[in-house]
Amino acid sequence: MKVALxxxxxxxxxxxxxxxxxxxxxxxxxxxxxxxxxGKFLQRLLALTFIKAGFDVEAEHSVEGPDLLVGRFxxxxxxxxxxxxxxxxxxxxxxxxxxxxxxxxxxxxxxCSSFRGWTLVSAEGLSEGSFSRKDLALRRISExxxxxxxxxxxxxxxxxxxxxxxxxxxxxxxxAKRRMGQWHP
Amino acid sequence: MSYRIERIEVEGFRGxxxxxxxxxxxxxxxxxxxxxxxxxxxxxxxxxxxxxxxAEKKELGPVxxxxxxxxxxxxxxTDSTRVKILFRGSQGExxxxxxxxxxxxxxxxxxxxxxxxGPLEVLGLTLDGLVSSVFLPQEVIRAALxxxxxxxxxxxxxxxxxxxxxxxxGCLENARKILEDKEKKIAELRKHVDGRIGGQVSLQKRRVKxxxxxxxxxxxxxxVLSPDGARPLVEQSLKGLADFCxxxxxxxxxxxxVRGPEDLPQFxxxxxxxxxxxxxxxxxxxxxxxxxxxxxxxxxLISDLEELEEKKQKINASKEEIxxxxxxxxxxxxxxxELEKTLxxxxxxxxxxxxxxxxxxxxxxxFETLPQGLAQMxxxxxxxxxxxxxxxxxxxxxxxxxAGLEPLRNQRQEIEKTLKGKKAAxxxxxxxxxxxxxxxxxxxxxxxxxxxxxxxxxxxxxSLGLVLKNMAQATEKGLEELKGIIEARGRAIQGVRAQLEKxxxxxxxxxxxxxxxxxxxxxxxxxxxxxxETEDKIHMQIALLKELLKGLEQEKMEAFRQRFADLKDxxxxxxxxxxxREDFSEVWIDEKDWEVKTRAGDRQPTVIQVFNVGDMTAVxxxxxxxxxxxxxxxxxxxxxxxPIQSLDEEHERRLAEILADLAQKRQVxxxxxxxxxxxALEDAGTVKRQVIRLAPWDESRTxxxxxxxRED
Numbered sequence: 023m024k025v026a027l028x029x030x031x032x033x034x035x036x037x038x039x040x041x042x043x044x045x046x047x048x049x050x051x052x053x054x055x056x057x058x059x060x061g062k063f064l065q066r067l068l069a070l071t072f073i074k075a076g077f078d079v080e081a082e083h084s085v086e087g088p089d090l091l092v093g094r095f096x097x098x099x100x101x102x103x104x105x106x107x108x109x110x111x112x113x114x115x116x117x118x119x120x121x122x123x124x125x126x127x128x129x130x131x132x133x134c135s136s137f138r139g140w141t142l143v144s145a146e147g148l149s150e151g152s153f154s155r156k157d158l159a160l161r162r163i164s165e166x167x168x169x170x171x172x173x174x175x176x177x178x179x180x181x182x183x184x185x186x187x188x189x190x191x192x193x194x195x196x197x198a199k200r201r202m203g204q205w206h207p
Numbered sequence: 208m209s210y211r212i213e214r215i216e217v218e219g220f221r222g223x224x225x226x227x228x229x230x231x232x233x234x235x236x237x238x239x240x241x242x243x244x245x246x247x248x249x250x251x252x253x254x255x256x257x258x259x260x261x262a263e264k265k266e267l268g269p270v271x272x273x274x275x276x277x278x279x280x281x282x283x284x285t286d287s288t289r290v291k292i293l294f295r296g297s298q299g300e301x302x303x304x305x306x307x308x309x310x311x312x313x314x315x316x317x318x319x320x321x322x323x324x325g326p327l328e329v330l331g332l333t334l335d336g337l338v339s340s341v342f343l344p345q346e347v348i349r350a351a352l353x354x355x356x357x358x359x360x361x362x363x364x365x366x367x368x369x370x371x372x373x374x375x376x377g378c379l380e381n382a383r384k385i386l387e388d389k390e391k392k393i394a395e396l397r398k399h400v401d402g403r404i405g406g407q408v409s410l411q412k413r414r415v416k417x418x419x420x421x422x423x424x425x426x427x428x429x430x431v432l433s434p435d436g437a438r439p440l441v442e443q444s445l446k447g448l449a450d451f452c453x454x455x456x457x458x459x460x461x462x463x464x465v466r467g468p469e470d471l472p473q474f475x476x477x478x479x480x481x482x483x484x485x486x487x488x489x490x491x492x493x494x495x496x497x498x499x500x501x502x503x504x505x506x507x508l509i510s511d512l513e514e515l516e517e518k519k520q521k522i523n524a525s526k527e528e529i530x531x532x533x534x535x536x537x538x539x540x541x542x543x544x545e546l547e548k549t550l551x552x553x554x555x556x557x558x559x560x561x562x563x564x565x566x567x568x569x570x571x572x573x574f575e576t577l578p579q580g581l582a583q584m585x586x587x588x589x590x591x592x593x594x595x596x597x598x599x600x601x602x603x604x605x606x607x608x609x610a611g612l613e614p615l616r617n618q619r620q621e622i623e624k625t626l627k628g629k630k631a632a633x634x635x636x637x638x639x640x641x642x643x644x645x646x647x648x649x650x651x652x653x654x655x656x657x658x659x660x661x662x663x664x665x666x667x668x669x670s671l672g673l674v675l676k677n678m679a680q681a682t683e684k685g686l687e688e689l690k691g692i693i694e695a696r697g698r699a700i701q702g703v704r705a706q707l708e709k710x711x712x713x714x715x716x717x718x719x720x721x722x723x724x725x726x727x728x729x730x731x732x733x734x735x736x737x738x739x740e741t742e743d744k745i746h747m748q749i750a751l752l753k754e755l756l757k758g759l760e761q762e763k764m765e766a767f768r769q770r771f772a773d774l775k776d777x778x779x780x781x782x783x784x785x786x787x788r789e790d791f792s793e794v795w796i797d798e799k800d801w802e803v804k805t806r807a808g809d810r811q812p813t814v815i816q817v818f819n820v821g822d823m824t825a826v827x828x829x830x831x832x833x834x835x836x837x838x839x840x841x842x843x844x845x846x847x848x849x850p851i852q853s854l855d856e857e858h859e860r861r862l863a864e865i866l867a868d869l870a871q872k873r874q875v876x877x878x879x880x881x882x883x884x885x886x887a888l889e890d891a892g893t894v895k896r897q898v899i900r901l902a903p904w905d906e907s908r909t910x911x912x913x914x915x916x917r918e919d
Contacts (some may be wrong), residue, residue, distance in 0.1 A: 038584040039730040039731065039735075039739075040730070041730070042404050042405060042407075042726055042727055042729065042730065043331055043408050043410040043412060043723055043726070043727050044727075045405070045408075046405060046408045046409055046412060049405075104398075123706070135398070135401060135402075135405075136397070136398075136736075137401060137729075137730040138739065155743075155746055156390060156746035156749050156750060157750065159743070159746035159747045159749070159750040159756065160747065160750040160751065175663075
């Protein structure tokens with residue numbers, strides 16, 4: 023699968039995996055706040071990461087609709103403690119609709135016990151069910167993955183103090199920044 | 208190129224205990240004979256030669272054969288088995304396959320030369336292909352229709368000649384399993400490694416957090432960790448050191464310059480060393496150390512002196528005790544001399560008495576030598592007449608003893624005892640004198656040491672004890688005076704040290720944060736990356752294999768459809784010729800559930816649902832024979848072991864016609880016990896045929912031809 027990507031504004035060349043200390047913070051945050059609550063934050067942090075990586079994030083929905091709209095990508099975000107990743111009915115429906123709208127459906131997967139960071143795979147043709155990383159191996163969009171993982175650590179490290187201090191207001195602030203096309207608090 | 212069977216040689220195989228050689232000259236070979244005559248043994252011989260122990264398993268290819276459980280090729284009365292099959296190729300070539308047991312040796316010869324190929328390989332066959340298109344044992348005929356779906360599928364795939372695709376599928380499936388095992392191990396290892404790194408990170412973060420709390424608790428801000436943030440602390444430490452040096456007249460030591468945070472650890476270490484030296488090496492501290500040393504020495508001298516005095520007192524008391532019974536030391540000496548003189552006089556008297564006694568003894572010895580008359584003498588002591596010389600000697604010696612020697616000896620003994628006591632006292636006094644002398648030397652040494660410690664000689668009129676006491680008091684006073692000075696200096700150093708310790712904490716925080724950063728770098732190390740890449744590669748390979756398997760399955764199904772579309776006419780032609788039913792117009796294999804179905808008007812039931820046993824046999828034969836006619840391997844023969852089960856005479860005749868037709872293309876070797884079928888085969892078609900008639904089983908316990916004489 024060939025995927026055209028927006029050019030990254032920065033080139034760091036440091037990381038294509040999540041720092042263990044960042045992962046530890048995410049893990050702690052998930053443990054304290056609960057999986058689904060923390061999931062919303064991780065989705066928003068991913069949106070800011072896309073901005074930091076040089077993409078335009080058109081929309082981010084935490085309740086209805088696709089999780090993220092980034093250029094021609096419609097992204098469903100899935101975070102778990104460990105494999106497998108589950109695609110539910112609603113996700114499968116969103117994937118089908120994305121194709122109808124001419125978008126490329128993408129799954130952004132984060133396994134919170136691995137330093138691999140985000141795995142981004144094409145969701146075209148995927149239906150509901152449980153999938154391990156090896157099931158999705160041929161669908162990986164490696165270039166996009168690298169761009170996101172290059173910046174994710176920085177975004178988490180920048181926002182984590184605010185998230186720990188006052189998660190709700192940080193959540194709002196993150197959204198405001200996203201709308202302005204900024205990523206830093 | 209296709210091969211037909213020209214000769215079968217058997218020995219010790221199944222029913223053939225004795226060696227038997229059979230020539231198969233024609234295209235239709237009918238093996239007839241009653242039950243147990245050896246028909247199946249004969250048809251199984253080429254199969255055993257081709258596949259060996261595979262023929263003894265409960266599954267022959269994909270087909271489970273209940274009757275094959277614990278099937279034994281060897282005749283039970285023989286120790287070995289030997290089968291040799293001669294195949295003749297369409298161009299006249301000769302292929303000989305021989306197999307023997309228990310050595311398990313198999314040989315394949317082409318035109319008399321041994322070749323390094325397996326017998327199945329030479330014929331372009333697989334085991335599954337053999338069962339689906341060459342050898343149809345009686346147990347398998349209907350089983351193909353009623354096996355479980357997966358086994359049915361395997362048989363139909365073989366019938367379609369797609370065994371290569373199945374083999375490929377098996378290989379890919381196997382590769383996938385191996386990769387999945389590897390993937391599982393790597394995933395477990397990665398989880399373990401990730402867990403260990405995660406644990407280290409948690410620990411390190413806790414350390415950093417604790418240090419942060421300590422740093423903030425000291426009133427420091429987060430800025431201390433910035434590149435220049437620790438500079439004020441460095442400057443404060445240096446200023447404290449400079450103030451101290453100036454106050455106490457110390458020379459300011461040289462300290463390495465701090466250009467950045469990386470120089471901080473060395474700075475803190477140097478400063479710590481300097482502060483330690485300043486504390487340990489000041490003149491006051493040295494003086495204090497000297498005074499403590501002096502104090503310890505004085506105390507030792509006092510202790511020695513006390514010990515010396517005590518010993519002297521003990522010696523004097525001992526002397527007094529010894530002399531108590533002897534008076535003064537001089538009197539003891541004189542008494543010893545007097546006693547020694549008396550002892551000498553007594554010794555002289557005793558010696559004289561001894562000499563007199565010896566003279567009497569010599570005189571009496573002389574009398575003893577005189578003539579007998581002289582022995583009649585009177586004893587001069589007891590006046591007894593006529594006594595012997597011995598009597599006189601005894602009485603005279605006794606009288607001499609009584610007269611002087613015995614008292615003298617008693618007196619000597621007394622004097623000697625007294626003298627011994629006095630001499631012992633004298634010796635004890637000498638020993639005490641020696642000890643006194645040693646004490647004197649020690650006393651002198653003590654005096655010298657005390658003088659040295661004092662710095663001037665102690666005069667004879669001075670008391671050493673008193674001198675030492677004064678010295679101890681003076682030392683104690685000196686120490687008391689120093690204590691205050693040293694404590695004040697220590698407090699000053701402590702102030703500088705406290706500044707430095709703040710900096711030390713910052714250095715520690717720097718170090719721990721660096722360690723945390725190093726842990727963060729582990730996932731970026733080439734080793735960890737290689738690890739993940741391997742895992743990704745395996746994921747990719749598994750996914751690719753899955754895709755391949757999916758594609759292969761589709762391909763296989765497509766090929767099967769295609770192949771059976773081609774075969775369908777032939778199968779149905781044979782089905783109609785064999786069964787001739789109008790109500791069930793055709794049969795076909797439904798690949799959705801791998802069932803053989805038939806058509807009855809609008810309904811499409813499976814043959815198992817609607818056919819009787821005889822009809823099902825006919826369907827199975829139609830499938831097998833159609834496949835055998837189309838098979839593209841080089842085995843140009845078909846082995847049919849008693850195929851007419853449950854067929855009536857009419858159907859037997861139809862089958863005989865079909866087999867006679869098939870024999871135009873391939874060699875057909877068919878066995879049967881029923882005479883009606885043998886006759887039908889003898890009458891069918893125009894093809895040349897050969898009938899091998901086997902004799903009934905009898906006491907000779909070996910299969911043989913009809914009319915052949917028993918060897919035993």
